Amino acid sequence: MAKRSIKDKQDYTFKAKDFYELLERQEERCALTGRQLTPENCTAIHRTPLRRGGTHDLSNICLVVEEIAQLKRSLLDEELYSLCEDLLAHRFVECGKPKE
Structure with missing residues (x-):
């Protein structure tokens, strides 16, 4: 049996009005x-992320700067935060600054 695509499972389409609604909601x-x-x-x-069980609907969509979108990809928010903490901790050690 062929795998069904996300599009087959859900009919939601992210539209321009959704974009501007989110932009306003996120101030x-x-x-x-x-x-x-x-x-x-x-x-x-x-x-x-969809590959992590997320749904393709407005309640699971947010707006971010492009650089974050490239970094986040299939990570959950908490995994991204943890990665950033590790990156900063490593950077402080490399620079000779004390870790807090």
Whole structure:
């Protein structure tokens, strides 16, 4: 039996009105960094990635700066935060600054 695609399972389409609704709801701030968002510097992502059991619907979509979208990919939010903590801790050790 052939594997069904996400599109076969769900009919939701992320539209421009959804984008602008999220942009307003998030007060034009990245959902993960708080950086200022513009239509030019942001992208929509799934909070819980589809390959990790997330759903393709508006309740699982948020707007983030493009760099975060590239970094996050299939990570859960908490996994991304943990990765960032490790990165910063390693950077502080390399620079000779004390770890907190």
